[in-house]
Amino acid sequence: MSPLDEATAAAAPAQPANTDGYNFAYLDEQTKRMIRRALLKAVAIPGYQVPFGSREMPLPYGWGTGGIQVTASIIGPDDVLKVIDQGADDTTNAVSIRRFFRRTAGVPTTERTEDATVIQTRHRVPEVPLQAGQILVYQVPTPEPLRWLEPRETETRKMHALQEYGAMHVSLYEDIARHGVIAKSYNYPVCVNGRYIMAPSPIPKFDNPKMDRSPALQLFGAGRERRIYAVPPHTPVKSLDFEDHPFTVQSWEESCALCGATDSFLDEMIVDDQGKRLFVCSDSNYCERRREPAGGEGAL
């Protein structure tokens, strides 16, 4: 089978009549150049938040305007795009963003992680390890990892400049004192290249280890907050922890009800009024591929 979706092949023509007035991938070339400059700076200083002139997009703030602008700036006609939200290709927002790029850029799209050259994501890193040459674009709501400790931007920028991260460590320690564990399950802060503390965006901490020394380029776009940051390939990304309280990831007693996976992040679904629960892979492509012949089997 071709690496591309059947749906893509059957999709509407690359440039439907009502997007005639728009440039390839919606943004004008000047804007793309401005964003690419910010991206270059971000790659040069891993984990540093680069301010950029975020534009008004035809999707609302919070829906992924930062990620969309980054994708629009780096994508070319030869790229193959995958869009996921909560790990799945079929969630409404992923469908909407994929349609947006099909409409405005006419690029081929895919659901297969390894076939994509650009993957835009909200809240997950795919289960299949990424390869050199792939770019993962994260949609970021709050780029500032120190924001929940200090609401003022003027202060947090200073804290980063002086590498004054004591407050963060105290906050994590307070969690341990109060709950016995670090009570952060998503958007778990990381230290990039031994210098900047960075928000990994609200991915579950389950995905944090996948960021570490990944051969893929990881780009982060925050549209509303007007920040771009990056983790270049093979960069160390360390989840903050303490020697006596080492970082751990989530695990489940259940396995995926569809494919039987025990190594993936599982979504909980409520299937009846009595509150019966079912667990399935959040990464829909990973799950599907496992269910192809010679794959695993689940409870269903």
Added chain:
Amino acid sequence: MYVALKGGEQAIDNAHGWLAEARRGDPSVPEISPAQIAGQLSHATDRAMAEGSLYDPELAALAIKQARGDLIEAIFLLRAYRTTLPRFGFSAPVDTSRMTLERRISATFKDIPGGQILGPTFDYTHRLLDFEGAAPQPAKQAEEGLSDTMPRVLELLDAEGLIEPPGRSAGGEIGDVTRESLEFPARRDVRLQCLARGDEGFLLALGYSTQRGYGSNHPFAGEIRVGEVTVEFEPPELGFAIELGDIRVTECELVNQFAGSATEPAQFTRGYGLVFGHGERKAMSMALVDRAMRTEELGEAVTAPAQDQEFVLSHCDNVQATGFVEHLKLPHYIDFQSELQLVRGLRRAAQSASTAVIKEAAE
């Protein structure tokens, strides 16, 4: 020079005449009817009803027309009408688990009993101006209605004890902010009433501020539902409830990250929003601010504006706010004259003092 001291009456009549003409607009364009406003600008009508605290789409549409589309002015008109209506009593609590649903989504579970129903939403539209939108559109009929009993998502969490139980009013007593003055600290029922009629923009900004670190409370949209619910009233002489009719409402239940300590196990907490009509932005903002104002009750430190109930409740009413801001347009001749006197006097005193100093230095 002649200074006009009189003539206010004529001026007001002229202004009102001009206003009527301006409201009508170009007479060669057909006049808009309240039915068109209620039918085609339903979000405007819903907002006017919600913040006007009066469920009546026809009157809300009329108010919007009369206010030339100024929604706060329309809300003001509705409030001024509402205040003249007699109050019979309190309705029975509406049961939002029994709604004729148009829309129902949860951001916390991928699938829920009854499913995720998008309904009529802007959420996944691409905001590209539809230049054909100006031309008449063929009506599109929605498919069959949905089940009218769907358990609320938070009830399913409640069964496991993962979330605090829903709040109860103290001793079954319910306040009425339209009849009693606010007292601080205000009970939650009173706070929710204020928020339900509070300004959408103000609550939106406050809710947003909590998301940006000014009183963070890590919200998840447990469930948002939009639909029609039956209002019942139990007249004391009958002893049983009778149906008054159906109203469209939007309900938002937020799940917030846990309160909890070394002694108390972690548990999710709630923020609640309910507004007339289809108003998700308002219902969600309300739920964010409701949760923020529970800060003290949940043993957290009050540090941000949204958590300060006196600040929020005293400033969320747009009819009050617009009145006091705009009253600056009224004559303040007397106060200003007094200030003029004072400032002139102070400047004179300062001047003579400095002349005295210079004289002294010269001597």
